[in-house]
Amino acid sequence: MGKKSKFFRAFVEGQTISDNRTVTAEMIDDIVATFNTESYTPRINVEHISGYSPEPPFNGYGDVTAVKAQTDTITIDGKPQQRRALYAQVDANDQLVTLSERNQKPFPSVELTPNYAGTGKFGLIGLAFTDTPASIATQRLNFSRVNGNVIATADDRAALEFEAGPADANGIAAAVVQGLTGFFSKFKPEGQPAPKKDEQQLPANDNVFDPAAFATAIGGIVAAAIKPVVDAQTQHASDFTALRAKLESTDANQGFSRPPATGGSIDPKLATDC
Incomplete structure (x- = not known):
């Protein structure tokens, strides 16, 4: 069982930063309409790389458990504008929490399909955390640990604020x-009626609840x-x-009589299509 987050902003209506695509309000509403974890649960990865191995760093970092849409005020070029925004809630595992604690890959980036299950609508099929999100105004991932509990700080960067944990x-x-x-x-009883004339009032006693x-x-x-x-x-x-x-802080090579083997070289022609 991972750490369930509160909702955070992952996608915003408007032109993207990196490739000049246009995100429409209809796309965001489509994502909410088609989202259903019983049909498909979007997984979380790093830099849009989903490896075949269950070992880090390109394995799974948790699940997207819910989405919702709302209209936010986003400041662009010094001017506040009303933009449709997609919010997501995730069930994060310890890898994702640790990633944030090290201030690595802090921003969410959605993975979409334009024809979700043949509906002709956009759908969410994955969520990545990256240094370079395409969408504007995404909220930064910011976890911290206090007394062993994972919490979120109170500033505006706290995209993933965990729901209340165990109290003292x-x-x-x-x-x-x-x-x-x-x-x-x-x-x-809200109150006792006033005693009638010549009626003796019962004295107070220790049996009143x-x-x-x-x-x-x-x-x-x-x-x-x-x-x-x-x-x-x-x-x-x-x-x-x-x-x-x-x-x-312990040297990993301490106690070895020789340095560990470095392994073979990697073919520089191999590359991952993100």
Whole structure:
């Protein structure tokens, strides 16, 4: 299971930057109309190269799970313009997250077919991440890790912002308190009618149900119960980060009596058609 992203802008109406093609609003709406992961799931690659091997770097980096279209204000030549935009949501694997952390291949670039399944409409068949997107105004991929959790920064570059991950013990307890308070408040009387003349009012007692107090008590119990788990998860993430830093700084050739073989040469005539 990968890291599910929030929607990010991957394709914008207008003239492309690299080859002067024209992207129309109809093309974007076609992509949304034809998209269905039960029929076809577009895969993610790097630089539009889909290798035959399951090994990096030209293997799969995740799936496109959803698309939507909306009209955005895009500034071109200093002037704001209304442009139709395609947004995508992806299920990214660890390779894609690591790629972003190293600030490599940060921009999305869509792969289309003009006659999706014989419909005569444009359809999305893949998504690449590249240094040179053809479309204007794509949003930059920007992941980061905090305490072992993958999150997105809050600036405008954050194209792939992950949905909320596991909260800490106090956060979970607060959510429990809020939910229980709202639920039990439905059963609390809004108020007692004023006593009639000569009618004796019942004294207050300790048996009156207080939803807020009950919810707070339950929240404290939940926080105490899950704290060891949260603390252990945080410690494991810290240990993993330290181990990875140590391995990355270790000489790969240490302990070899001779340098590793470099392998054969590659025929310079071979090239990949992107």
